[in-house]
Amino acid sequence: MRWLTVGLIAIIALVRYPLWLGKGDWLKSMAQASQEARVRDPTRGSVATTLNEIARQAGVGMLLDEAAISVNPQVAAACEFLGLDPLYVANEGKLVAICGPDDADRLLEVMRAHPLGTRAAVIDEVHEDPHHFVQMKTGFGGRRIVDWLSGEQLPRIC
Numbered sequence: 356m357r358w359l360t361v362g363l364i365a366i367i368a369l370v371r372y373p374l375w376l377g378k379g380d381w382l383k384s385m386a387q388a389s390q391e392a393r394v395r396d397p398t399r400g401s402v403a404t405t406l407n408e409i410a411r412q413a414g415v416g417m418l419l420d421e422a423a424i425s426v427n428p429q430v431a432a433a434c435e436f437l438g439l440d441p442l443y444v445a446n447e448g449k450l451v452a453i454c455g456p457d458d459a460d461r462l463l464e465v466m467r468a469h470p471l472g473t474r475a476a477v478i479d480e481v482h483e484d485p486h487h488f489v490q491m492k493t494g495f496g497g498r499r500i501v502d503w504l505s506g507e508q509l510p511r512i513c
Contacts, residue, residue, distance in 0.1 A: 395451045403442040403501050406489045416484025419491040423478045443504050
């Protein structure tokens with residue numbers, strides 16, 4: 356069991372190394388692209404929880420575009436099979452970057468220039484909302500609330 360733990364830690368470290376410390380200096384490039392950019396790690400809390408935290412802390416609402424959210428086909432299939440929403444699944448090695456509208460194109464360009472950021476996308480817009488709701492435009496043309504996760508969706512393995 357100890358070897359498994361060491362192996363998992365090594366794999367996680369190898370996955371995270373290029374993202375945070377790699378030769379591409381991704382975070383430095385992001386900082387140069389936008390002085391106002393903020394980065395959050397959705398690993399444990401999921402994208403949905405991370406965006407709800409940001410919306411509440413900033414006192415704003417968010418409107419996600421379902422079509423802009425890239426989900427690996429294998430993840431989509433597993434989530435569909437298990438009855439899970441991919442927005443609430445842990446996202447190891449991902450990040451959520453928030454910036455002003457004037458910096459979005461440049462920040463996206465910098466992120467896509469890195470091998471791990473080729474699928475980076477603008478997935479939402481921020482707007483005034485006294486209730487701090489995170490909503491999503493669905494593929495069917497409607498809207499749904501992307502609420503806080505209540506309880507645990509999956510047991511944690513680490």
